Amino acid sequence: MNLTRPLSMAQIVLSEEDIAAAVAVLRSGALREGPECAAFEKEFAAATGAAHAVSCANGSAALHLVYHALLRPGDEILVPSFTFVATASMAALVGAKVVACDVDPVTFHLDLDDARRRLGPRARAIAPVHLYGNPCVHENYAAFAREHGLFLIYDAAQAHGAQCHGRDVGALGDAVCYSFYPSKNLFVGEGGIITTGDEELAQRLRLLRSHGQSGKYLHTVLGYNYRMTDVEAAIGRSQLRRLPAMLERRARNAQLLGEGLAGLAGLRLPTVTAGGSHAWHQYTIVVDPDAAGMDRDELARRLAARGVPSAVHYPRGVHQQPAFAALGPATLPCPVTETLASRVLSLPVHHGLTDEDVARIVAAVREVLAGR
Numbered sequence: 247m248n249l250t251r252p253l254s255m256a257q258i259v260l261s262e263e264d265i266a267a268a269v270a271v272l273r274s275g276a277l278r279e280g281p282e283c284a285a286f287e288k289e290f291a292a293a294t295g296a297a298h299a300v301s302c303a304n305g306s307a308a309l310h311l312v313y314h315a316l317l318r319p320g321d322e323i324l325v326p327s328f329t330f331v332a333t334a335s336m337a338a339l340v341g342a343k344v345v346a347c348d349v350d351p352v353t354f355h356l357d358l359d360d361a362r363r364r365l366g367p368r369a370r371a372i373a374p375v376h377l378y379g380n381p382c383v384h385e386n387y388a389a390f391a392r393e394h395g396l397f398l399i400y401d402a403a404q405a406h407g408a409q410c411h412g413r414d415v416g417a418l419g420d421a422v423c424y425s426f427y428p429s430k431n432l433f434v435g436e437g438g439i440i441t442t443g444d445e446e447l448a449q450r451l452r453l454l455r456s457h458g459q460s461g462k463y464l465h466t467v468l469g470y471n472y473r474m475t476d477v478e479a480a481i482g483r484s485q486l487r488r489l490p491a492m493l494e495r496r497a498r499n500a501q502l503l504g505e506g507l508a509g510l511a512g513l514r515l516p517t518v519t520a521g522g523s524h525a526w527h528q529y530t531i532v533v534d535p536d537a538a539g540m541d542r543d544e545l546a547r548r549l550a551a552r553g554v555p556s557a558v559h560y561p562r563g564v565h566q567q568p569a570f571a572a573l574g575p576a577t578l579p580c581p582v583t584e585t586l587a588s589r590v591l592s593l594p595v596h597h598g599l600t601d602e603d604v605a606r607i608v609a610a611v612r613e614v615l616a617g618r
């Protein structure tokens with residue numbers, strides 16, 4: 247009989263504090279956006295060091311609002327091909343031309359040399375992604391954006407609490423978009439937030455998120471209903487207080503995984519940006535099928551047979567998505583992305599794991615690769 251508890255890829259169970267905070271709001275009858283959202287925005291801004299934070303319905307809505315505010319139809323935006331589709335699709339939905347760029351094979355971040363090659367005359371923004379929670383080197387992207395007159399929009403959906411050279415990623419760039427989807431480092435269900443240092447942009451985002459309404463039934467611009475609710479914000483506030491502890495546990499798990507998996511032929515372990523602090527949303531290894539003796543999918547299957555879940559983030563680049571087939575520069579080849587898409591495998595690293603859980607994961611990977 248196997249008495250070990252099942253492992254999962256994410257800890258999506260709310261804490262008692264989170265639940266109490268949500269229940270208090272439910273009891274108050276305040277179901278829509280209200281004081282909890284306002285307080286969450288203030289606290290999130292303070293936690294990241296950003297001047298402003300604008301809550302919204304989810305991470306995709308955060309990107310959509312920022313792209314709507316900063317881009318005009320036909321403007322080009324450089325995005326990494328190796329990301330969740332929303333980084334790119336939300337820009338396409340405001341009529342921008344998505345230029346999918348390749349990524350660095352080690353950091354998985356948008357490759358600026360490749361971006362330089364693909365840059366067109368109508369380039370207006372660049373949207374690097376702090377993929378898996380590993381922070382991009384902000385100085386490099388800021389210099390590129392300055393040189394080419396681009397808005398610098400970060401997708402930090404996976405990077406709550408990540409830091410670059412001592413500064414929280416939420417305080418860097420023109421706008422930073424977060425998601426609070428259940429698998430994320432800070433999770434409320436559906437929710438998102440945008441941080442920015444630009445007061446005018448924050449004002450515009452607030453208008454856009456609520457039908458462009460500047461007074462009761464006075465619609466100054468066209469907008470969306472992308473508001474968060476107070477129930478979600480109350481959970482977010484509770485989680486924000488626990489975020490440092492949750493990140494610490496993720497970092498410990500990543501360290502244990504790194505120590506346990508070191509030296510295995512055919513596995514490349516994740517790196518941390520020099521001078522950065524990784525938020526460990528995912529712990530993603532790269533499997534070299536020749537050196538490992540099996541490909542990524544076979545490793546995943548054999549781990550699953552031992553009760554160890556894993557996931558692929560992501561099995562194809564943006565440029566390989568059928569949805570982008572008709573979108574020109576979004577579809578040009580990105581060879582590094584294509585190789586990574588066939589080789590990456592994320593192992594559990596979330597804050598709900600114990601040392602024993604991590605030891606089980608390590609032992610399973612070692613057994614599988616040793617052919618046992």
Ligand SMILES: Cc1ncc(COP(=O)(O)O)c(C=O)c1O
Binds near residue numbers: 333404
């Ligand atoms: C990199 C990235 N961007 C954007 C999103 C979209 O966030 P959401 O699912 O909250 O819309 C996600 C999350 O799924 C993500 O991982």
